[in-house]
Amino acid sequence: MSAAVSRVAGPVPEDPAIVSFPVHRPRRLRRSPAVRRLVAQTRLHPADLVLPVFVREGIAEPVPISSMPGVVQHTLDSLVAEAERAVAAGLGGLMVFGVPEAKDGRGSGADDPGGILNVALTRLAEAVGDRIVVMADLCLDEFTDHGHCGVLDHSGAVDNDATLERYAAMALAQAAAGAEVLGLSGMMDGQVGHVRATLDAAGFTDTLILAYAAKYTSGLYGPFREAVKSSLVGDRATYQQDPTNATEAIREIELDVAEGADIIMVKPGQPHLDIIAAAAEISPVPVAAYQISGEYSQIVAAADNGWIDRERVATESLIHLRRAGAQIILSYFALELAERW
Numbered sequence: 001m002s003a004a005v006s007r008v009a010g011p012v013p014e015d016p017a018i019v020s021f022p023v024h025r026p027r028r029l030r031r032s033p034a035v036r037r038l039v040a041q042t043r044l045h046p047a048d049l050v051l052p053v054f055v056r057e058g059i060a061e062p063v064p065i066s067s068m069p070g071v072v073q074h075t076l077d078s079l080v081a082e083a084e085r086a087v088a089a090g091l092g093g094l095m096v097f098g099v100p101e102a103k104d105g106r107g108s109g110a111d112d113p114g115g116i117l118n119v120a121l122t123r124l125a126e127a128v129g130d131r132i133v134v135m136a137d138l139c140l141d142e143f144t145d146h147g148h149c150g151v152l153d154h155s156g157a158v159d160n161d162a163t164l165e166r167y168a169a170m171a172l173a174q175a176a177a178g179a180e181v182l183g184l185s186g187m188m189d190g191q192v193g194h195v196r197a198t199l200d201a202a203g204f205t206d207t208l209i210l211a212y213a214a215k216y217t218s219g220l221y222g223p224f225r226e227a228v229k230s231s232l233v234g235d236r237a238t239y240q241q242d243p244t245n246a247t248e249a250i251r252e253i254e255l256d257v258a259e260g261a262d263i264i265m266v267k268p269g270q271p272h273l274d275i276i277a278a279a280a281e282i283s284p285v286p287v288a289a290y291q292i293s294g295e296y297s298q299i300v301a302a303a304d305n306g307w308i309d310r311e312r313v314a315t316e317s318l319i320h321l322r323r324a325g326a327q328i329i330l331s332y333f334a335l336e337l338a339e340r341w
Contacts, residue, residue, distance in 0.1 A: 042323040044315070046090035046338035050135065050288075050330045054227050055079045056099035057116035067223035068293055069300050071332055073099055076123055082335075083128045089338035093133035095183060095330055096120055098142055099228050106151050107143030111169040115143075118177040125178025135210065136179035138170050138195070139186045147232025149186035149239065158239060160188050167191055168198040175204040181263070185212040187239045193259035210288065211261035214249035214275050216241045218268050220294025227293065249275045250282065257285060263328065268292045270317060273324040280325025289326035291317065296332040311340065 029039050056063060056073035063073040074082060083094055098117025100109040109115040117136065124134045140163070141149045150163030167186065174182055182199075184191050192211050199207050217240035225232065241249060249272075253264050262285055266276045269289035279287045299317065303310030314333040321329050 042319055044318055044322055044337075044341075046334075046341065047092045048322065048327065048329055049091050049318075049334035049338060050093040050095050050133075050328060051082075051086050051091055051334040052095045052097065052290075052330055052332060053079060053082060054097050054099055055116060055120040056229075058101045065223065065227045067226050068297055068332065069304065070336070071227065071296075073227065076120060079120055080123055080127045083124055083132065085339070086335055087128050087131045089335055091132060091334055091338055092328065093135050093181070094124065095135040095137060096124065096179075097137045097228055100143055103143055103145040103231060105145055107140035107166060110140055110143040110166070111173040113173060113177070115173075117142075118173050121174060121177035121179045125180075129178055129180070133180050134178060135181040135183055136174040136177075138167060138174060138182045138184050140166060140170075141186075141230065141232065142228040145231050147230045149236060150188060158188075160190075160239075163188050164191060164194040167195055171195045171199055171207075172202055172204070175199060175202075175207045179207070181208040181210050183210045183212065183265075185215060185267075187212065187215050187236075187241070190259070192256045192261050196260035208262040209260060210263040210265055211256040211259075212267055212290075213253040213256040213261065213264040214241060214266045214272065214279065216243045216268060216272060218243065218271070218292070218294070220268050220271070220292050220298075223293035223297045243271070246275060246278070250278060253279050253283060257283060261285060263288055265290060265328075265330075266326070268295060269321045269326070269329070270295050273320060276321065276324040276326050280327075286327045287325055288328035288330065289321045289324070291321065291329065291331040291333070293332070299333075311337070 030036055054073045059075055062078045065071045086094055100116050121136055139149050141147055148158050150158040151166055153159040171182055192209055196209060217237045256264055264283055265288040266272050266279055267290035269291045276289050299313050302308045315337060318329055318331060
């Protein structure tokens with residue numbers, strides 16, 4: 001009797017060459033919610049999620065953002081209240097963006113200890129800093145009167161090296177204010193290494209850097225620009241990455257890791273699942289993805305029109321990012337979903 005036939009349970013067929021094996025039915029693993037839950041390969045947990053929040057100077061009440069229904073520009077007090085909700089829901093972190101009243105060419109409010117972002121970081125660090133990770137957006141675009149992510153030279157182009165000096169000043173202000181993670185989002189060459197050296201020299205050796213290593217230029221940033229009252233005219237294509245390219249994203253990731261990034265991020269998330277997957281394959285540090293404002297608003301708009309189920313599609317969209325390899329996900333859905341799980 002052949003070895004193959006000897007392993008078949010039951011009577012041996014008259015013709016040993018004809019062996020009937022059980023039919024494999026993958027659907028058995030999908031037969032009930034309990035079974036599907038048992039064998040699920042990708043899971044979401046509130047601790048994986050970071051909630052982006054906006055804090056605006058000079059307002060007495062939260063201001064709704066029309067293109068991002070459900071999202072507001074916070075006062076300092078309402079920001080702290082939102083942070084307490086995030087803690088109660090078990091979220092992993094908060095990414096804080098400041099919306100100042102006054103802007104200028106160098107973004108002076110960005111490193112002013114009395115500026116709205118740094119004051120907000122201090123309030124959050126004091127209120128919830130031992131219970132949730134407080135992250136700061138480190139970029140000049142919210143603070144410049146031209147809306148670019150850096151300072152401009154005499155020709156109107158972004159000056160990479162002059163911008164690095166402004167980022168270093170911002171980093172020191174944000175670290176001193178209590179931010180545990182600094183999100184370098186400006187896509188300047190050498191930004192991670194310059195900020196890391198500055199922080200270390202000042203004694204902030206434990207402050208983490210989240211590098212927006214692969215930040216693509218995109219039409220999906222529109223609602224965010226309303227949220228931060230952006231002054232931008234034109235685009236940021238000379239420093240953000242071209243959506244047609246993938247190889248340079250890997251190069252950027254490798255450079256940021258070599259310069260000392262503690263976490264790297266891909267932005268936007270859903271359009272660049274391939275980049276998230278590639279980053280997860282090569283990165284020795286955690287990989288984050290940012291589901292940006294336009295991604296959020298598309299889902300909300302379709303749900304508000306009754307075309308899709310908001311909670312189901314929002315959850316599915318985050319699962320896509322997680323399955324692609326994102327360990328950390330920034331999403332405006334973070335709090336509402338975590339409170340329902």
